[in-house]
Amino acid sequence: MSRADARAGDVAGFRRPAVEVMRLARMGSAHPTRLSFLRQLLRRAEAEGWRIDRPVWQVDGRGVGRAAYRARGPHRSYTLVAFAHDLPDHLRSDRVIATAWDATFALVDGEPTPADFDRLAANVPLQEAGRIGPGELCLLRANRSVRLFDHVVARLAGGRQPDPAALAEVGYLMRTTAVYGSGKFGAADRAAIADRPELAAPFQAEMLSVWLARAFTIDIVEHLARARGGDRAARLDPALARTLGVGNSTGLGMAPFLIRHPVLLNNWMAAREEALARVRAQTGVADGAEEGFVRALLTAKANAAAWDSAHPAQAGKLADLRADLDRIGGWLARGLDRAAPHPWDALWRRGQAELSLEGQEALLALMLEPHGELVDGLGCCMEADEAAAFPLDGRMRCDAARAALRDDYGWALDIDWDDPAEVARFWYVSEEKLEPRLGRRAEEAGAERELPLGIARAAADCAAALADWPGADPVAAFLLAHPEHRQMLRRLQLSAGRPYAEIRDNLLSATMLPIDILRCKLAFFGATRFDPRSDLWVRISLFQGAPDPREIGG
Amino acid sequence: MTGAALSLGEIEALGQKAARGAGLDWGLAEEAGWAARMLSASGLPGPELLALALAGGPGGAPRVAPGAWRGDGPLCPVRTGAALADFAGLPAGLSDDGMRIDTVRTPALLLPFVVLAAARIGRPLALDWGTGQGLAGGGTLSAAGDVMAPVAAVTLALAARGPETGGQPPRCAVAPEPRAALEALALDTTVPPSDTSRADAGAGGDDND
Numbered sequence: 001m002s003r004a005d006a007r008a009g010d011v012a013g014f015r016r017p018a019v020e021v022m023r024l025a026r027m028g029s030a031h032p033t034r035l036s037f038l039r040q041l042l043r044r045a046e047a048e049g050w051r052i053d054r055p056v057w058q059v060d061g062r063g064v065g066r067a068a069y070r071a072r073g074p075h076r077s078y079t080l081v082a083f084a085h086d087l088p089d090h091l092r093s094d095r096v097i098a099t100a101w102d103a104t105f106a107l108v109d110g111e112p113t114p115a116d117f118d119r120l121a122a123n124v125p126l127q128e129a130g131r132i133g134p135g136e137l138c139l140l141r142a143n144r145s146v147r148l149f150d151h152v153v154a155r156l157a158g159g160r161q162p163d164p165a166a167l168a169e170v171g172y173l174m175r176t177t178a179v180y181g182s183g184k185f186g187a188a189d190r191a192a193i194a195d196r197p198e199l200a201a202p203f204q205a206e207m208l209s210v211w212l213a214r215a216f217t218i219d220i221v222e223h224l225a226r227a228r229g230g231d232r233a234a235r236l237d238p239a240l241a242r243t244l245g246v247g248n249s250t251g252l253g254m255a256p257f258l259i260r261h262p263v264l265l266n267n268w269m270a271a272r273e274e275a276l277a278r279v280r281a282q283t284g285v286a287d288g289a290e291e292g293f294v295r296a297l298l299t300a301k302a303n304a305a306a307w308d309s310a311h312p313a314q315a316g317k318l319a320d321l322r323a324d325l326d327r328i329g330g331w332l333a334r335g336l337d338r339a340a341p342h343p344w345d346a347l348w349r350r351g352q353a354e355l356s357l358e359g360q361e362a363l364l365a366l367m368l369e370p371h372g373e374l375v376d377g378l379g380c381c382m383e384a385d386e387a388a389a390f391p392l393d394g395r396m397r398c399d400a401a402r403a404a405l406r407d408d409y410g411w412a413l414d415i416d417w418d419d420p421a422e423v424a425r426f427w428y429v430s431e432e433k434l435e436p437r438l439g440r441r442a443e444e445a446g447a448e449r450e451l452p453l454g455i456a457r458a459a460a461d462c463a464a465a466l467a468d469w470p471g472a473d474p475v476a477a478f479l480l481a482h483p484e485h486r487q488m489l490r491r492l493q494l495s496a497g498r499p500y501a502e503i504r505d506n507l508l509s510a511t512m513l514p515i516d517i518l519r520c521k522l523a524f525f526g527a528t529r530f531d532p533r534s535d536l537w538v539r540i541s542l543f544q545g546a547p548d549p550r551e552i553g554g
Numbered sequence: 555m556t557g558a559a560l561s562l563g564e565i566e567a568l569g570q571k572a573a574r575g576a577g578l579d580w581g582l583a584e585e586a587g588w589a590a591r592m593l594s595a596s597g598l599p600g601p602e603l604l605a606l607a608l609a610g611g612p613g614g615a616p617r618v619a620p621g622a623w624r625g626d627g628p629l630c631p632v633r634t635g636a637a638l639a640d641f642a643g644l645p646a647g648l649s650d651d652g653m654r655i656d657t658v659r660t661p662a663l664l665l666p667f668v669v670l671a672a673a674r675i676g677r678p679l680a681l682d683w684g685t686g687q688g689l690a691g692g693g694t695l696s697a698a699g700d701v702m703a704p705v706a707a708v709t710l711a712l713a714a715r716g717p718e719t720g721g722q723p724p725r726c727a728v729a730p731e732p733r734a735a736l737e738a739l740a741l742d743t744t745v746p747p748s749d750t751s752r753a754d755a756g757a758g759g760d761d762n763d
Contacts, residue, residue: 131558183563190563390588391670394640394647431744439745446745452580476640476647480615483633486581 014277014345018499019411021269027503028516029317029357031365034372035272036526038542040379041207044198045552048074052212052549054219055079056117061227062086063220066121069212070111071549073198078137078205079108080212081117083125084220092143094177094249101127101141103174103216107181107209109135109188127178131186137193137205138181142174142213145247149173152221152236157229161237167244168306171529171541173217175247179206194383201379202264203525210542214246215549238548245544248527251537253435255517256427259453262491262501264384268524269500271382272364275375279367280345282374290336292370297332300366301325303528311532313513317358324359328366389494392486394476398469401478401492405463408495411504412456413463424510427451438514438536452487454508462488558733559726560601566591568736569604575742576608578632586632589666596695597722598662599702605732606704607631607660608739616655618646623655628705631660635667638710642671648679652711661708662688665695668710678716683708691716 020026032039045052051072059065067082083104091100106124108116116135123130127141148170152162181203183189193199218241225233258265304322309315331350340346344367351363368375406413415422426439426447441447452458462485469478479486495501506512515532522530527540560568570587574580586604593600607613613630616623616637623634634655641647648671658664661683668690672679678691683706686699696717 133559134561183561186559186561186564189561391673392636392640394642395644428745429743430747431741432747434744437745440750444748444750449743449745474640474644476637476644477618479640480618480633480637483579483582483615483636486579486636487584488581490581490584 014280022504024505024516027520030523038526107138140179156225172247245541266498266501271378296369320356399471409459412459571740572736575739592666631663639670642674678713680713
């Protein structure tokens with residue numbers, strides 16, 4: 001059948017409802033898809049033939065110095081400046097609060113002058129304690145995975161290749177501990193760059209920074225191997241280099257983002273769900289799509305086999321995933337049911353009936369994979385004009401607000417808020433490190449300074465306060481008397497027409513797992529090898545298996 | 555006196571935390587940060603105005619009535635501004651006949667909210683606080699005269715035209731004293747450390763793997 005036929009059908013009827021999609025257990029099973037932000041970056045770089053080179057490499061025999069990686073697209077250039085440091089082992093920490101790193105970086109808008117380079121050399125190594133400016137887009141740093149890093153340097157210095165099993169076990173030479181963009185530490189505001197096509201999709205500058213930093217991680221081990229081994233030293237086999245990504249350590253600090261940016265969250269989810277619906281709605285199987293699905297399944301199985309986690313919950317989910325991928329493979333061995341009115345939907349429905357959440361969300365990613373032509377255009381819908389959604393409409397009637405709360409937040413109103421377990425946790429910012437943390441309400445002080453992330457409880461409180469208010473009054477009058485419900489009413493209004501804006505779970509509950517929020521966000525970035533180190537923080541890999549920047553373009 | 559340049563995002567975040575630290579509810583604190591950012595984006599001293607407004611302690615909320623809003627003592631510009639935007643086009647809010655508000659702290663801080671009100675009624679608006687004036691419309695604002703006026707009665711009226719488009723470049727340099735004042739207030743949104751909170755913060759121990 002032709003692609004045009006494949007687009008036929010009533011897509012809306014195949015869309016998953018928010019009550020199904022926006023639950024933490026499912027969000028915490030999310031897999032990267034071809035709409036993930038790093039995939040969008042790689043597709044654009046390839047399609048536009050970006051030219052990527054390394055105009056500066058001034059690094060000494062101890063691995064200390066500076067480098068620049070330049071990406072030139074059709075309209076603009078971006079340059080990652082890298083500062084390589086000699087970090088004593090006792091200062092190496094993944095915590096966002098560390099004060100020294102093995103390497104620090106900034107992504108420059110355009111190409112830095114020597115004066116820019118010197119200014120950045122005085123600031124970028126300080127990270128949070130330094131300042132960058134409107135000519136810079138991102139600030140990041142990375143630490144070595146010491147065990148693997150030293151192994152690779154030693155092997156290459158001796159003229160040998162590293163042990164592939166060791167590479168596979170860790171998966172990266174360095175891991176980033178924070179990637180700052182969007183105006184942080186003086187960087188360019190998102191609004192200043194959002195109209196550039198190459199940066200319009202979310203987090204493209206951050207993804208470009210990490211991709212270029214990955215090239216640095218390869219270059220620095222080769223450099224140190226040459227310094228140690230001289231002419232005997234080997235270059236890292238490109239096929240092995242490709243198996244290495246950039247690691248990332250991420251903790252609670254990332255979790256509030258999805259709650260603070262409901263319009264963005266909606267648009268990410270809506271794009272992915274629309275993509276799934278389009279695939280399911282097809283009345284046939286496009287040429288090559290089934291073969292593409294099977295190829296993606298094989299890749300997913302290899303990834304699942306190499307994906308390891310000691311976290312009990314994740315270990316269980318990995319077992320589910322491996323079994324589910326085998327099950328899907330079994331179904332496909334007999335081929336898709338091409339007699340079904342909607343063959344991909346038939347596969348999806350079978351998955352819903354028989355697979356774990358982990359398997360279902362993996363199936364989603366697999367089903368999008370061979371349908372780039374059908375779904376890739378949705379990538380541009382994942383940005384958000386948050387300022388346009390900010391103003392409240394004070395004219396809304398109080399009875400309409402009550403009805404909307406019942407319709408969109410009924411799940412929150414039905415929670416027993418007198419049960420201490422439902423409000424067991426509170427989110428706050430630590431005075432000491434200015435990082436978000438999660439407290440235990442019954443045991444710790446500070447709940448009076450709680451962050452406003454308990455949306456479910458806020459919805460219930462707002463509904464209770466509105467209950468006695470005259471229905472014909474505008475919410476303007478209600479809010480003048482009750483400014484404490486302003487934030488909730490803003491969320492209520494922007495949720496209209498944005499069904500995926502809200503996580504439909506109680507984020508204050510004793511049973512809430514922050515790693516579920518992290519998993520969802522990281523999957524949208526395109527992260528693989530999600531490995532929780534506790535319920536609060538994770539390690540992941542980015543760009544594993546992706547081409548080196550310098551393999552792309554002319 | 556000029557200080558270090560902040561990004562607009564930093565101005566918004568600092569303004570929001572400081573307003574919350576000063577005791578405003580979170581929803582209003584969001585609006586305080588948003589207003590400071592919008593003023594700075596329009597070349598005006600947003601953080602400085604917010605610091606001045608918050609320095610006086612909690613200001614009151616207006617008693618709304620057609621044509622004239624009053625308060626017991628100086629009104630909080632954030633609460634008043636939010637109400638101005640909320641009530642625009644409603645009987646108790648701004649109408650074609652204009653309105654008067656007695657007396658508001660840092661009246662220039664009302665301007666971003668007047669932009670919202672202008673959008674709601676579809677007409678450009680002029681804000682006058684005696685020693686200074688502002689225009690709002692088309693999603694933008696401008697001001698002239700004594701922008702840092704600490705407290706004044708204001709009148710709001712339909713304007714013949716909105717602000718010139720493509721006006722001032724953003725003003726991102728924030729004077730040290732108001733910035734320090736906002737940072738001190740922002741610190742009141744944070745929780746002092748405890749052994750438990752340190753232990754629960756994330757990765758611990760040695761990362762040399």
